[in-house]
Structures are given as C-alpha cells and as structure tokens.
Amino acid sequence: MGVTSPLKGQSHSRSLTRKLLPYVLYALLPIAVFRFYFHPFPFPLSTLDQLPHPNRIILTTSSSSSSSSSSSPPPSSFSREEEIANETPCNYTYGRWVHDKMGPLYNGTTCGTIKEGQNCITHGRPDLGYLYWRWQPSQCNLPRFDPNTFFNLLSNKHIAFVGDSMARNQLESLLCMLATASYPNLVYKNGEDNKFRRWHFASHNITVSVYWSPFLVKGVEKSKTGPDHNELYVDVVDERWGSDLEHIDMVVLSIGHWFLHPAVYYEGGSVLGCHYCPGLNHTEIGFYDVMRKAIKTALKAIIERKSTDGNGIDVFLTSFSPSHFEGEWDKAGACPKTKPYEEGEKMVEGMDADMRSIAIEEMEAAKVNAKQFKGLRLETLDVTKLSLMRPDGHPGPYMYPFPFANGVQEHVQNDCVHWCLPGPIDTWNQIVLEVIRRWSVVSKREE
Ligand SMILES: *[C@@H]1O[C@H](CO)[C@@H](O)[C@H](O)[C@H]1NC(C)=O
Ligand SMILES: *[C@@H]1O[C@H](CO)[C@@H](O)[C@H](O)[C@H]1NC(C)=O
Ligand SMILES: *[C@@H]1O[C@H](CO)[C@@H](O)[C@H](O)[C@H]1NC(C)=O
Ligand SMILES: *[C@@H]1O[C@H](CO)[C@@H](O)[C@H](O)[C@H]1NC(C)=O
Numbered sequence: 001m002g003v004t005s006p007l008k009g010q011s012h013s014r015s016l017t018r019k020l021l022p023y024v025l026y027a028l029l030p031i032a033v034f035r036f037y038f039h040p041f042p043f044p045l046s047t048l049d050q051l052p053h054p055n056r057i058i059l060t061t062s063s064s065s066s067s068s069s070s071s072s073p074p075p076s077s078f079s080r081e082e083e084i085a086n087e088t089p090c091n092y093t094y095g096r097w098v099h100d101k102m103g104p105l106y107n108g109t110t111c112g113t114i115k116e117g118q119n120c121i122t123h124g125r126p127d128l129g130y131l132y133w134r135w136q137p138s139q140c141n142l143p144r145f146d147p148n149t150f151f152n153l154l155s156n157k158h159i160a161f162v163g164d165s166m167a168r169n170q171l172e173s174l175l176c177m178l179a180t181a182s183y184p185n186l187v188y189k190n191g192e193d194n195k196f197r198r199w200h201f202a203s204h205n206i207t208v209s210v211y212w213s214p215f216l217v218k219g220v221e222k223s224k225t226g227p228d229h230n231e232l233y234v235d236v237v238d239e240r241w242g243s244d245l246e247h248i249d250m251v252v253l254s255i256g257h258w259f260l261h262p263a264v265y266y267e268g269g270s271v272l273g274c275h276y277c278p279g280l281n282h283t284e285i286g287f288y289d290v291m292r293k294a295i296k297t298a299l300k301a302i303i304e305r306k307s308t309d310g311n312g313i314d315v316f317l318t319s320f321s322p323s324h325f326e327g328e329w330d331k332a333g334a335c336p337k338t339k340p341y342e343e344g345e346k347m348v349e350g351m352d353a354d355m356r357s358i359a360i361e362e363m364e365a366a367k368v369n370a371k372q373f374k375g376l377r378l379e380t381l382d383v384t385k386l387s388l389m390r391p392d393g394h395p396g397p398y399m400y401p402f403p404f405a406n407g408v409q410e411h412v413q414n415d416c417v418h419w420c421l422p423g424p425i426d427t428w429n430q431i432v433l434e435v436i437r438r439w440s441v442v443s444k445r446e447e
Contacts, residue, residue: 081441089438090140092431093382097340097389100134104422105145111176111421113184117399118169120420124405125398127338130420135386135427145430147181153433153440154250155204162241163254164214166321169418170254171210174429175199176421184208196240211241214258216298221258229262229277234293237301245305245313252381252432253298254318256355257417259287267293292358299366303376312375314439316432317363319384320355322348323417324391332408335416337391348385356384379435383428391416393424 108114108121121128135142161171175184178201188198188209195212214221218236222228245251262276265285273285295317306313324335348356363380370376387393397403399415419425 087140090137090142090434092135092137092140092142092434093385094139095135095137095142095386096343097133097386098136100132102134102144103131104426105147105180106176106422108421111172111179113172113175113179114421115168115172116401117415118172118395118418118421118423120395120398120423123395123398123400124402125395125420129338130390130392130424131422133340133390133424135430142427142430142434145177145426145433147178149437150178150433151182151201151204151206153436154206156206157249158207158209158247159250159252160209160211160241160244160248161252161254162211162213162216163252163318164212164256164258165418166256166318167252167254168210168212169421169425170252170318170428171208173419173421173423173425174432175208177426177429178208211244213238213241214255215294216253216255217294229264229274229280230258231264231266232290232294233266234272234290235267235297237297242301242305245302246309248313249311250314250316250436251302252316252318253295254321255291255294256320257323259291259294263287263290265290288354288358291355292362295359295362296365299362299378300369303366303370303373306376307370307373310375312373312377314436315366315376315378316381316435317359317378318381318428319359320352321383321417321419322352322388324394325414325416326391329414329416330411331414332397332404332412334412334414335391335394335396339392341389341391346388348388352384352388356382377439381428381431381435383431386427387419387424390419390424393419395420 108119116123134144161167161174178184182201182203184199184201186197187200187207188196190196191212196210198207198209200207213219215230215232216238218233218238220231222230259275262274264274264277264280264282265272271282272290274280274282275284275287275290277284299315299317302313302315324337326336327334360380360382363378367378370378395415395418397412397414398420399413399418403409403412
C-alpha cells in the first residue's frame with residue numbers, strides 16, 4: 001500500500017489472524033507464561049549497568065611504536081586507517097543516545113524494501129523525533145554509515161542474514177542504507193512472506209541474502225497453526241542456510257524471540273525436554289539452555305565447514321533485542337514513548353540480560369575454537385543495551401496504516417518488538433561496518 005516498488009512484498013492483508021498470532025504470543029507469553037515460569041526465581045540482576053565505564057586507553061602512537069625512534073610522524077598526520085589500527089577496539093556496548101540533526105540516510109519512500117509493518121513513516125506515525133538520535137559510544141565515535149565504504153570492503157562477497165524477523169528487520173535496514181548509493185536487484189525470492197530472498201548489487205558484485213531460520217537449528221514451526229508447540233532439534237544445524245555456507249563470506253545471525261514460544265526439544269534423537277507443554281509428559285527445561293545449545297550448534301557448523309574451504313568467513317551474532325510492551329498489546333498506548341530513555345533510567349536485566357549473556361558467552365567460546373584456523377573472524381553485535389534505551393523506536397500501532405484514521409478504537413494491535421525503518425536498528429549496521437573496517441585494516445597490516 002502506497003509503496004510502489006519492484007521489491008515490495010506480496011499482499012500483506014491476506015491473512016490477518018495468521019499474522020497476529022505471533023504478536024498474541026509475544027504479548028501473552030511474557031505476561032502469562034514467563035511470570036508464571038520464572039516467578040519462583042529471582043531475576044539475576046545484570047551487572048552490565050553497574051560496571052564502571054572502562055577507562056579510555058589512549059595509545060599515543062609515537063610512544064607505542066617507540067622502537068621506530070623519534071622520527072615517527074606526529075599523530076595528526078596519521079590516516080584514519082592508521083588511527084583505527086592503533087586504537088583499542090571500541091566497545092560499542094557503552095554509550096548514550098544523543099540528538100542528531102542530520103537524521104537518517106533514507107526515508108520510508110526512498111527504499112522499496114521495507115516490510116509494510118515497519119514502514120512507520122508511510123503508515124502515518126505523526127511524531128518523527130525518533131529519527132533524530134545517534135548512538136554515541138563512551139569510548140569512541142561511531143561514524144555515520146557510509147554505503148561506499150561498505151561496498152569497497154565487501155565487493156565480490158556474499159553477506160547473509162540468518163534468523164528470525166529481527167534478522168530481516170536488520171537486513172532491510174542495511175539494504176535501505178546501501179540503496180542510497182547503488183540499486184539492489186532482487187534476484188531470488190522464495191517462501192511464504194518472502195522468508196528467503198537474495199539481492200545483487202551489480203555495481204560491486206555484492207550479494208545480500210536473508211534466510212529464515214528462527215532457531216538456527218533444525219526446527220518445525222507450528223505456532224502458526226494454533227496454540228501448538230514448535231519442535232527443535234538442538235544438535236542439528238538448519239540446512240536451509242547451513243548447506244549454503246560454502247558460498248557465504250559474512251553471516252549475521254539473529255535469533256531470540258522465537259525461543260519464548262512453547263516447544264518440545266530433541267537432542268541425539270530423543271526428547272530433551274520442553275518449554276510450556278502442558279498435557280505432554282516431558283520435563284519443563286525452559287529455553288535458555290536450549291538457545292545456548294542452538295547457538296553452539298550453529299557456530300560449530302560454521303567453524304567446521306569454513307575452516308576447510310580456505311575462504312574464511314566473518315560471523316556476527318546479534319544479541320537479544322528487548323521488546324517494550326508497557327500496556328496491553330491490543331490497546332492504544334502499548335509502547336507509547338516518543339523519546340529514548342535517559343541514562344540510568346533503564347537497566348539491562350532479567351530475561352534481556354540472560355539472553356544477551358548467552359550470546360556473548362557462546363561467541364567467546366567459538367572465538368577460542370576458531371583461533372586455530374585462518375580467516376575466521378567472529379564478533380558479538382552487542383545491541384541489547386542500546387536497543388533497550390529506545391522504547392520510542394517501535395512501530396506500535398503504526399504496524400498498520402493510519403490506525404487512528406477513524407478515532408481511537410477499542411482494539412489496536414501493536415508491534416513493540418520490531419523496529420521502524422528508518423530507526424534505531426540502523427545503528428546495528430553502523431557498528432557492523434565499523435567492526436569490519438577495523439578487521440580489514442588490521443589484516444592488511446598483518447599481511
Ligand atoms: C564490552 O564490555 C562489556 C562489559 O564489560 C562486555 O561484556 C563485552 O564483551 C565488551 N565487548 C567487547 C566487544 O569487548
Ligand atoms: C524522502 O527522500 C526523498 C529523496 O531524498 C525526498 O524527495 C522525499 O521528499 C522524502 N520524503 C519524505 C516523506 O521525507
Ligand atoms: C562475484 O562474487 C561472487 C561471490 O559472491 C564470486 O564467486 C564471483 O566470482 C564474482 N564475480 C566476479 C565477476 O568477480
Ligand atoms: C511420564 O514419564 C514418566 C517418566 O518417564 C513415566 O514414569 C510415566 O509413566 C509417564 N506417564 C505417562 C502418562 O506416560
């Protein structure tokens with residue numbers, strides 16, 4: 001609707017109820033199941049917000065390279081590349097959202113790739129203040145996304161986003177930013193709701209694709225057909241993306257919210273347990289350990305398959321992206337904020353903190369395994385905190401066009417999980433670009 005583009009998705013109003021179910025679950029599960037399931041246990045408080053900011057380590061280039069005598073040029077004459085290589089890697093986890101007059105690179109009409117439900121501008125969201133913020137890390141600056149830098153670093157490469165609808169959300173953000181500099185051709189499309197798609201930037205021979213795989217491991221999604229459970233095979237990688245690894249040079253994994261659904265888990269061919277499966281004679285084991293196993297299985301498959309093909313791979317794992325339901329999911333004002341939280345107003349805690357920790361811990365373990373092989377680079381894209389601080393960045397009722405055209409109705413569906421495009425999720429890709437830029441500079445030096 002409104003958006004006329006060759007990249008536009010298929011008719012989206014075909015099945016309202018089918019679409020709504022995930023939101024029902026997102027909203028009801030946290031409230032009903034979660035509270036019920038976790039109530040007996042105190043939430044472990046996150047240490048993230050209580051840690052002091054790490055001291056900035058200032059590497060004065062002349063003293064750190066003292067062996068090359070006093071003839072080294074003053075730091076001011078060093079190129080940006082040299083600066084990047086000499087700095088301690090920036091920790092983007094810490095920082096704050098600051099006002100930014102520049103606003104986003106693209107808007108809801110310049111990019112044809114945005115999923116309808118996340119195109120808040122064309123859906124009539126009236127407040128646009130949420131577009132004018134940028135993430136200011138405490139230790140460094142996060143440059144504005146430069147599509148040409150991305151194109152130059154990744155020419156002739158295939159970049160894959162693998163995961164759930166949050167992976168798609170992040171992929172579409174990247175495509176929209178890249179499309180401001182070069183046109184992507186949609187070259188492949190398959191699956192209900194365009195779950196598998198591939199674009200090609202002919203200008204730089206870059207392929208960008210998205211693979212639907214909400215568990216990363218083999219799974220059967222049943223939650224669309226009723227209040228039924230998913231089935232997960234925690235030790236078997238999902239070959240819908242795994243079998244393509246040979247052709248993938250960089251992968252962004254993004255999962256989380258689908259693990260909250262009821263499920264039965266299998267490992268080594270037998271039932272491991274379940275999450276919220278009343279009526280079935282399985283042990284309730286929650287979903288944390290299962291998500292951990294799924295990430296482990298996925299990273300193991302990547303390392304095993306890419307360590308032998310000689311081309312290497314860059315792997316990102318996006319940490320958990322918190323939702324911001326404050327009220328009932330089907331009433332106006334479910335996520336009503338129009339500004340970021342102030343520093344200290346909100347802590348990463350409870351489930352958000354636990355999900356984040358699992359991602360970081362598994363990536364750290366995988367980094368150790370990958371070290372013995374050449375060309376495997378892994379990093380957690382630690383966006384939990386910066387995303388938590390943006391309750392204003394969700395579509396809310398604007399997941400549908402002009403929800404209040406006939407006044408405020410009793411029932412209004414809200415999406416307080418995904419992110420408006422443009423929106424805070426653009427920052428995730430800014431960070432990805434900075435990390436690969438640093439990798440490229442460092443690896444050039446080592447050659
Ligand atoms: C950034 O700091 C946090 C908190 O100490 C830590 O958990 C995280 O691993 C760090 N990230 C990087 C990329 O060093
Ligand atoms: C979107 O961007 C295009 C190109 O920069 C511009 O012509 C158009 O007016 C913008 N639309 C809105 C709604 O800002
Ligand atoms: C384009 O990129 C692909 C990898 O994505 C590569 O296999 C192919 O050789 C490249 N084509 C050219 C003409 O460089
Ligand atoms: C449920 O599982 C337990 C332990 O495996 C078993 O002893 C019991 O017979 C099972 N109950 C039913 C109704 O299958």
